[in-house]
Structures are given as C-alpha cells and as structure tokens.
Amino acid sequence: MILNSISxxxxxxxxxxxxxxxxxxxxxxxxxxxxxxxxxxxxQIKQLYEKHPVLTSDIYWSLFGGHVPxxxxxxxxxxxxxxxxxxxxxxxxxxxxxxxxxxxxxxTRVITVxxxxxINPDYxxxxxxxxxxxLQWFNLNELPPxxxxxxxxxxxxxxxxxxxxxxxxxxxxxxxxxxxxxxxxSLYEVILNKKMDTRNFRKKLAxxxxxxxxxxxxxxxxxxxxxxxxxxxxxxxxxxKEGLNFRIE
Amino acid sequence: MILNSISxxxxxxxxxxxxxxxxxxxxxxxxxxxxxxxxxxxxQIKQLYEKHPVLTSDIYWSLFGGHVPxxxxxxxxxxxxxxxxxxxxxxxxxxxxxxxxxxxxxxTRVITVxxxxxINPDYxxxxxxxxxxxLQWFNLNELPPxxxxxxxxxxxxxxxxxxxxxxxxxxxxxxxxxxxxxxxxSLYEVILNKKMDTRNFRKKLAxxxxxxxxxxxxxxxxxxxxxxxxxxxxxxxxxxKEGLNFRIE
DNA sequence: GCAAAAGTGTTCGTTTTACACCCATGT
DNA sequence: ACATGGGTGTAAAACGAACACTTTTGC
Numbered sequence: 001m002i003l004n005s006i007s008x009x010x011x012x013x014x015x016x017x018x019x020x021x022x023x024x025x026x027x028x029x030x031x032x033x034x035x036x037x038x039x040x041x042x043x044q045i046k047q048l049y050e051k052h053p054v055l056t057s058d059i060y061w062s063l064f065g066g067h068v069p070x071x072x073x074x075x076x077x078x079x080x081x082x083x084x085x086x087x088x089x090x091x092x093x094x095x096x097x098x099x100x101x102x103x104x105x106x107x108t109r110v111i112t113v114x115x116x117x118x119i120n121p122d123y124x125x126x127x128x129x130x131x132x133x134x135l136q137w138f139n140l141n142e143l144p145p146x147x148x149x150x151x152x153x154x155x156x157x158x159x160x161x162x163x164x165x166x167x168x169x170x171x172x173x174x175x176x177x178x179x180x181x182x183x184x185x186s187l188y189e190v191i192l193n194k195k196m197d198t199r200n201f202r203k204k205l206a207x208x209x210x211x212x213x214x215x216x217x218x219x220x221x222x223x224x225x226x227x228x229x230x231x232x233x234x235x236x237x238x239x240x241k242e243g244l245n246f247r248i249e
Numbered sequence: 250m251i252l253n254s255i256s257x258x259x260x261x262x263x264x265x266x267x268x269x270x271x272x273x274x275x276x277x278x279x280x281x282x283x284x285x286x287x288x289x290x291x292x293q294i295k296q297l298y299e300k301h302p303v304l305t306s307d308i309y310w311s312l313f314g315g316h317v318p319x320x321x322x323x324x325x326x327x328x329x330x331x332x333x334x335x336x337x338x339x340x341x342x343x344x345x346x347x348x349x350x351x352x353x354x355x356x357t358r359v360i361t362v363x364x365x366x367x368i369n370p371d372y373x374x375x376x377x378x379x380x381x382x383x384l385q386w387f388n389l390n391e392l393p394p395x396x397x398x399x400x401x402x403x404x405x406x407x408x409x410x411x412x413x414x415x416x417x418x419x420x421x422x423x424x425x426x427x428x429x430x431x432x433x434x435s436l437y438e439v440i441l442n443k444k445m446d447t448r449n450f451r452k453k454l455a456x457x458x459x460x461x462x463x464x465x466x467x468x469x470x471x472x473x474x475x476x477x478x479x480x481x482x483x484x485x486x487x488x489x490k491e492g493l494n495f496r497i498e
Numbered sequence: 499g500c501a502a503a504a505g506t507g508t509t510c511g512t513t514t515t516a517c518a519c520c521c522a523t524g525t
Numbered sequence: 526a527c528a529t530g531g532g533t534g535t536a537a538a539a540c541g542a543a544c545a546c547t548t549t550t551g552c
Binding site: 077 | 321
C-alpha cells in the first residue's frame with residue numbers, strides 16, 4: 001500500500017566544468033492526469049487544465065520522486081529512488097525540508113519530503129538507469145520549466161548545501177576520485193556563488209591536511225598539467241565530525 | 250478529514266535561570282489505545298502492550314502534536330498547535346526534520362514533521378492554555394520518560410537550534426523584552442553547552458551593535474543591579490539576513 | 499562590612515585579507 | 526613564441542584567547 005498524501009522528491013546534484021547541474025525527469029502529462037479524481041465534471045477538468053498548464057503540456061520537468069510505500073522507511077525510500085534514477089548506492093543523501101502548503105499539487109493534497117543527493121561524476125553515466133530516456137542533467141542556471149513547487153525545492157536544496165559546505169567536508173562528494181585544486185576551488189565558487197582568491201584558498205586547504213598528492217597529473221591539457229589530489233580518508237572522517245570553516249572572504 | 254499517516258510534533262523551548270526547558274504533554278494511555286486497529290486479537294494486544302509500555306503506563310510524556318488536517322497548510326498547522334499549547338501567536342517556529350522510520354509508532358505508520366519553537370518567557374504563562382493541566386515545563390537535563398522517538402526529536406531540535414544560534418540572532422527569541430548581558434551569555438552557554446569568557450563575550454556583542462541600553466536596571470537584586478538591554482530591531486533584521494558569528498572559544 | 503554578581507582592557511598568537519609574478523605544457 | 530591555466534609568499538589588519546581586579550548593591 002502507498003501513502004498517497006506523502007511523497008519524496010530528490011534534488012540530485014552533479015558538478016563538472018560547466019558548473020552545478022540537477023538531474024530532472026520529463027513529466028508524462030498523461031500519467032499526471034490519472035492522479036485526478038475520476039468523478040469530476042468536464043467543466044472542472046477544463047478549469048484545472050487552464051489553471052495548471054503542467055496537465056496539458058509536455059515542456060515541464062520534475063524532480064525524481066514518488067509516493068512513500070506504507071511499509072518502507074522514509075530514508076530508505078529516498079535511497080531507493082536515487083538508485084532507480086542513477087543506478088548508484090552509497091550516495092551522499094540528506095533531507096532538505098518538508099513542503100506542505102495546501103496548493104502545491106493541483107487537486108490533491110500531497111506533502112513532500114525533499115532530499116538532496118551529491119553525485120560523484122565518475123559514476124553518473126545514465127546508461128545504467130532504465131529510466132535514462134526521460135532523465136536529463138540541467139545546469140542550475142538554465143533550468144527548464146518545473147512542475148509544482150519543484151523550483152522552490154531546488155532553491156532550498158541549494159541553500160542547504162551552501163550551509164553544509166561551509167562547515168563540513170561534503171562538497172567533495174561532487175568531485176571525482178582524483179581532482180585538481182582548481183576543480184575544488186571552482187566547486188566552492190559555484191556552490192557559494194562567490195569568487196575566491198587562489199592563494200588564500202590553497203593555504204586554507206593545505207592547513208586542513210585533508211588532501212594527498214596522488215603523484216599523478218592531468219593528461220592532454222593545453223597548458224601546464226595540474227597535480228591530481230585525493231582525500232585522506234582519516235582526516236576526512238575527523239573533519240566530518242569536528243567541522244571545518246570554509247567561510248572564505 | 251485528517252491525514253492519519255502524517256503528524257506534526259512541536260519541541261517548545263523556554264529559557265530561564267534554571268536553563269533550557271521543553272513543554273511536554275502528559276500522555277493519556279486510553280486515548281492512545283484507541284488508535285490501535287479494532288480487529289486484532291487479544292493475543293496481539295498483549296504482545297503490543299508488552300512491547301510498548303507507553304500503552305499501559307501513565308508515566309510517559311510526549312511532545313505536543315497532532316495529525317495534519319487535509320485542508321490545512323503544514324506550517325499553519327504547526328502554528329495552530331503552538332497556539333493551542335501556549336495561547337501565543339507570532340512565535341519563532343522552524344521545521345526541524347521529518348521522522349519516518351517504520352517502527353517509530355507502534356502498530357500504525359505515522360511520519361511526523363518536527364518543529365521547534367522559541368518562547369519569550371514574558372508570555373509563557375500557561376494559564377492561557379486550556380490544556381494547561383496536562384502540560385508541564387521540564388528542564389532539558391531532567392526529561393521524564395518520553396513516548397515513541399520524541400527524545401530523538403528533542404535532541405535533533407537542540408542540534409538545529411545550536412547550529413542556528415551560532416550564525417543567526419535567533420536565541421534572542423528566548424529572552425524577555427528587556428534582559429541583562431549575563432542572561433544572554435547564560436543563554437548561549439546553555440544552548441551551546443560551553444562556558445564562555447565574560448569579557449570576550451561582551452566585546453563580541455558590543456561590536457555587533459545589536460543591543461540598546463534601555464536605561465533601566467534590575468530591581469531588588471541582592472547585588473549590584475545589572476543594566477537592562479533591548480534589541481535594535483533594524484540591526485536585528487540586518488543580522489538575520491547577513492548572519493553573525495557566535496562561535497566563541 | 500561582607501556576599502554576590504556586574505563591569506571592564508591588554509597582550510599575544512592566529513587567522514584573514516589583499517595582492518603579482520613566474521612556471522610548465524601544447525600548439 | 527605564445528596562449529593557457531598552474532602554482533607560489535609576504536605584509537598588514539582583524540580577530541580570538543587568556544587572564545584579574547574594582548564597583549555597586551542589599552542585607
């Protein structure tokens with residue numbers, strides 16, 4: 001049995017040189033329409049269609065989500081959704097907020113629990129997902145029209161991520177296993193929406209002793225190749241507990 | 250109509266010289282029992298009773314909460330609950346987290362959205378509440394036995410408050426309209442669970458320019474009377490947006 | 499006059515900020 | 526040889542931590 005009035009929606013973040021992206025799902029308007037009650041008049045339907053273009057158009061996208069099964073733990077269900085969307089287990093996944101305004105979904109009352117996930121780009125090859133055809137990455141600054149309050153959920157996710165990233169070493173979940181210092185810096189710049197000074201940024205990183213020189217360098221770049229670093233897992237775990245301060249400038 | 254699988258629970262914080270307190274509600278075990286399904290055998294009932302002492306004992310307390318009405322906004326409902334419990338409107342109220350593990354409530358599936366509220370002690374005279382007889386303040390360090398996962402919800406609320414208080418001027422909602430510097434310091438010490446240095450604390454406060462000398466002093470104290478301060482609302486609103494840094498020592 | 503809490507400054511080490519040039523690589 | 530991004534140090538200012546005594550008041 002499904003709890004129809006409670007859903008989970010996942011804001012799935014990815015990062016690459018083009019910035020932060022979100023994985024979205026193309027809405028099937030016919031499926032959506034099925035959630036309307038059956039015993040309403042065609043007049044009422046017409047009104048609903050006019051008020052909610054999402055019911056009549058195919059240009060809308062949504063977060064990946066679903067209704068919570070009665071017999072599944074809430075966090076577990078979010079993990080299940082994430083696996084369906086990406087084929088990945090063991091992803092960094094956090095609850096954002098629960099959205100419960102009356103009119104957030106047309107005609108029915110649905111309270112949704114938002115989660116956000118951070119995806120390591122080494123693994124986000126969507127071919128692994130059976131749903132791949134309806135899923136697509138969108139740059140945070142070029143989002144398509146979104147259904148319901150999903151734009152708000154994404155904005156809240158970003159705020160939450162921003163707060164988290166300043167005091168805990170979590171942004172790193174968005175990086176590949178080996179990365180350059182410039183990549184980390186640009187990650188922080190995108191998340192915090194702030195330019196930073198390279199020398200100061202690196203000094204701060206160095207003092208944390210969180211990074212290990214992997215000994216490797218970038219390949220095939222048209223400029224001096226940057227060193228590739230990895231995390232020191234012990235230090236990472238310690239900083240996760242103790243916190244860090246990444247409020248820069 | 251009520252959404253039976255979604256509830257809201259409020260962690261209502263108060264502060265006075267004895268420290269931080271939480272307003273709790275004495276559980277009526279007979280009412281609780283009514284939420285059990287009717288068609289179960291007496292054997293099953295016996296098992297449930299053994300497994301969940303909350304169903305047979307009157308020593309348990311709970312957060313103040315309720316099931317969400319289908320036609321009420323989630324945040325509005327939390328406000329309604331708060332009004333029922335305290336007689337107060339316009340209270341600082343924030344969502345904590347949504348708790349959705351399978352077995353958190355015996356026999357039924359209930360996902361609960363936790364909120365926390367900060368109460369100005371000038372107004373928390375419980376006589377205003379019709380429910381006053383079953384409500385009581387408990388010091389955070391001397392909590393009675395709590396039902397379900399309500400102890401966890403309180404701990405999460407405290408963590409959330411702690412994080413919030415370090416970077417935004419919210420703890421101040423727990424203070425009366427006029428207060429001494431020592432009161433603020435002791436508020437921060439209780440919330441952050443850390444002794445602070447008076448001189449450094451006051452220097453920090455002074456730099457924020459958040460406080461205005463009210464011109465008044467404490468009355469009838471058996472020692473030098475302390476000055477009473479108030480907030481500068483403009484600065485307060487600015488700091489709410491910009492944030493502040495109260496990580497001391 | 500004494501008990502109890504209020505109130506107040508300085509020093510030192512650390513952290514933050516601002517800032518500009520040379521280096522390595524591919525084309 | 527040039528374009529591109531990689532990589533590095535220093536000085537000044539702000540901040541944080543540690544620390545002890547005098548003042549006011551009521552009893």
